[in-house]
Amino acid sequence: MTTALASRAEPGPVEETAAKPPDRWVRPAVFGLLAATALLYFWNLTASGYGNSFYAAAVQSGTQDWKAWLFGSLDSGNVLTVDKPPAALWVTTAFARLFGFSSFTVLAPQALMGVASVGLLYLTVKRTSGPVAGLFAGAALAVTPVAALMFKFNNPDALLTLLLIVGGYCTVRAIEKASPRWLAFAGAAVGFGFLTKMMQAFLVLPAFGLAYLIAAPASLGKRMLHLFAAVVSVIVSAGWFIALVDLWPTDSRPYIGGSSDDSLLELALGYNGLGRIFGMGGGVMVGGPGGVVSGSTGGGNVGFGGESGLTRMFGASFGGEVSWLLPAALIGLVAGLWFTRRAARTDKTRAALIVWGGWLLVTSLVFSYMSGIVHPYYAVALAPSIAAVVAVSGTSLWRGRAYLAPRVFLSLMIAAGAVWAWILLDRNPDWLPALRWVIAGLGLVTATIVLVGVPPMRKLVAVVAVMAVLTVGLGTTAYAIETASQAHSGSIPLSGPVTSDATGMGRMDLEEGSSAELATLLAATTTKWAAATTSSQGAASLELASGKAVIGIGGWSGQDPAPTLAEFQQYVANGEIGYYVEGGRGAGPGGGSDEISEWVAANFTATTIGEQTVYKLIS
Secondary structure (H helix, E strand, O other), X not given: OHHHHHHHHOOOOHHHHHHOOOOOOHHHHHHHHHXXXXXHHHOOHHHHOOOOHHHHHHHHHHHHOHHHHHHOEOOOOOOEEOOOOOHHHHHHHHHHHHHOOOHHHHHHHHHHHHHXXXXXXXXXXXXXXXXXXXXXXXXXXXXXXXXXXXXXXOOOHHHHHHHHHHXXXXXXXXXXXXXXXXXXXXXHHHHHHHHHHHHHHHHHHHHHHHHHHHHOOOOHHHHHHHHHHHHHHHHHHHHHHHHHHHHOOHHHOOEOOOOOOOOHHHHHHHHHHHHHHHOOOOOEEEOOOOOEEEOOOOOOOHHHOOOOOOOHHHOOOOHHHHHHHHHHHHHHHHHHHHHOOOOOOOOHHHHHHHHHHHHHHHHHHHHHHOOOOOOHHHHHXXXXXXXXXXXXXXXXXXXXXXXXXXXXXXXXXXXXXHHHHHHHHHOOOOOOHHHHHHHHHHHHHHHHHHHHOOOOOHHHHHHHXXXXXXXXXXXXXXXXXXXXXXXXXXXXXXXXXXXXXXXXXXXXXXXXXXXXXHHHHHHOOOOOEEEEEEOHHHHHHHHHHHOOOEEEEOOXXXXXXXXXXXXXXXXHHOOOEEEEEOOOOOEEOOEEHHHHHHHHHHHOOEEEEOOEEEEEOOX
């Protein structure tokens, strides 16, 4: 019976699917999905202002200086970069250069990436499981709350997610005919994902490689050779920029923010790599710029992931962001792999489950056990795999509903989705309190009907299918719409019905009268840098308010050794910095913000502009 079920669950060869004319409803449904996604992501887009001012300031700098664009410098004078590689900034800065720097041009590229991600996920899932599964996967991604958050925000995660889906699409294409070209494209997509958010991009590689090794229709030797070539593609597409940075004279480029030795490779392996996983030198900064750096996130801080462990993806930090369909996905993954265990090696449904299920398991486990810096919005990179696993497994089980075993698993998926949505909604009991009861009742009825067996009446079958989709989709859709309707700012945005963003640490509110006065002063300067202040966050806010370059001494945490005291003194002697704006404290290795602030205080006269202490550094 298992073999027969696997056969029934199969959508058929890709060649046959491609040759068959699509149903008339498919194309309008796809356009409708993309239009609805665009409406959700572009709706009220500029309410968030510049979103994350840290990255927005780097975009502004990139529009003012070509070298700042290339390296991702925080300031157009190129003292130091942001603490991530610049691929996401390349895209956003190009948009801002074409259409002018504004809130819309800073945020719109991410919204477009979101629409593209939904469309490409549809195309990918459709190739193995048909248009219905593709539409469900695309829609499920679109209404995942963390997707509705990050595709309207200017963190690098939006581009990373799109590139990983590109990698998944290319892998599925490669598996179809054992194509080394498509596999190399997948490697290139992951490599550019590395240039977007470094080693997080590599979490999908085990799934992509295993799926190709198992399912590609070629000899084992050829499959191994193709995988080796794909690894080379990853290295080349990720490594060219690292080589460029290393070969570029250090005195002619900005310091690599977040690194300990001005090295992009060290940044990838250290602060943004193993440090994130094991907490090795990549601890969490608390208390604002120059605050205490700890080696662990701590269990009570929602913005930093809460307690690590197997249940983290379901906890207060990540649960509402991404886990709405996660229980259903895990059930569907187990069922799908079980029912296809005796299928042919090249079985496309099993290959798809390995691609998306492997992505889901590896990424969720790494996120769950990370002991360094981790934020809930990272989960957007997990959303495509959850959506795809539910779509692939759910449609396959639905096709096999004539058998009891598939009906049992399908009813379990529906029931799990309803129960978990009830639990997540109950965490905000005052927000739409009736919704969780509607979902619970609908889930109970639908799961029971599926378990008993849907009568073979076309209209009734369609009604039950719609009920199943509503059961698992109502909660996450409502949460996503609420998330999309709100403004988000700071460095750690959160999804949900309450604007509960963890505030951007050390951000200056430049809409207050005193800060506006300071911004006006800086805007009138003609020096290379209008000002310098401790930490990149404070500098970013001043840059956006004044439109001028500001040195963020010490980088994100105030601890990067850039500029050194000697370098800062030379800038002042050359008349290149207009003002020093007093900020937080934080000593950096080999010099840093404490030394500079003490030297300024000892050699220049302080004045107060509003509530800010300011030193004039030029005569």
